[in-house]
Amino acid sequence: MSSINIKTINQLKDNYSYLLYNHSGDASVIDPAESFPIIEYVKKNSLKIKDIFITHHHKDHTNGIEGIIKNFPEVNIHSPSSRIKNTRFVLNNNDEVETQINSFKIISTPGHTLDHIIYLDINNKILFCGDTLFRLGCGRVFEGTISEMHSSLQRINEIEDDLVIYCGHEYTLTNLNFLENVISEKRLYSHIRRKIQNDLSISGKSVPFNLAEEKLYNLFLNQESEIGALIKKELKLENFGLFKYLRDKKDSF
Numbered sequence: 001m002s003s004i005n006i007k008t009i010n011q012l013k014d015n016y017s018y019l020l021y022n023h024s025g026d027a028s029v030i031d032p033a034e035s036f037p038i039i040e041y042v043k044k045n046s047l048k049i050k051d052i053f054i055t056h057h058h059k060d061h062t063n064g065i066e067g068i069i070k071n072f073p074e075v076n077i078h079s080p081s082s083r084i085k086n087t088r089f090v091l092n093n094n095d096e097v098e099t100q101i102n103s104f105k106i107i108s109t110p111g112h113t114l115d116h117i118i119y120l121d122i123n124n125k126i127l128f129c130g131d132t133l134f135r136l137g138c139g140r141v142f143e144g145t146i147s148e149m150h151s152s153l154q155r156i157n158e159i160e161d162d163l164v165i166y167c168g169h170e171y172t173l174t175n176l177n178f179l180e181n182v183i184s185e186k187r188l189y190s191h192i193r194r195k196i197q198n199d200l201s202i203s204g205k206s207v208p209f210n211l212a213e214e215k216l217y218n219l220f221l222n223q224e225s226e227i228g229a230l231i232k233k234e235l236k237l238e239n240f241g242l243f244k245y246l247r248d249k250k251d252s253f
């Protein structure tokens with residue numbers, strides 16, 4: 001497989017859109033919130049946007065579609081719902097999509113919204129997960145149930161460790177503060193805090209991040225970790241109970 005470039009593009013206050021491109025200049029965009037910074041980068045680097053992939057219907061993941069169409073009228077819009085304007089290909093769980101750049105397997109992850117899907121490229125070991133998983137956190141449950149969100153996160157937790165994850169927002173520091181607030185032994189997070197602060201000081205971003213590390217530290221994703229076992233014992237909760245406890249508490253943090 002030819003090598004793939006991934007450019008993270010800041011959007012709005014704390015959103016991320018991603019631009020994938022190959023050496024021929026073909027490009028795909030994930031979750032455009034605003035087209036201007038994307039088009040600017042694309043023009044500067046002589047790229048052609050061929051495909052847009054949408055994780056869910058929220059405006060801060062879709063508002064950039066129209067501006068991209070104005071510049072690239074032939075662009076294909078892939079999304080989980082025909083209700084997302086300009087969608088050409090509706091994607092469902094287990095679908096596979098191939099472009100000039102790579103191929104994605106679609107995983108349905110209801111919870112944040114009912115239509116939420118994520119894009120897994122197992123050959124390149126990358127995952128675009130929108131607002132389902134964040135570094136050290138997960139999306140709010142707006143449309144699905146807590147149980148659906150827990151199951152959706154378990155689908156990510158089952159993927160092999162060596163995966164690089166690109167999510168929809170820069171929420172990491174707040175998520176870290178929350179987990180430190182919940183757990184009595186804050187020192188368990190001191191290693192990851194140093195790492196995150198280092199990432200942020202270098203690029204202003206803590207994204208992308210690794211699945212292996214999330215399985216150790218993200219209690220929303222994995223309640224079977226050592227830290228998970230400690231807090232479950234402390235609070236007398238099982239896996240789902242801990243997830244629900246954390247999600248409820250985080251909503252008012």
Ligand SMILES: [Fe+2]
Nearest residue numbers: 056058112131
């Ligand atoms: Fe969202």
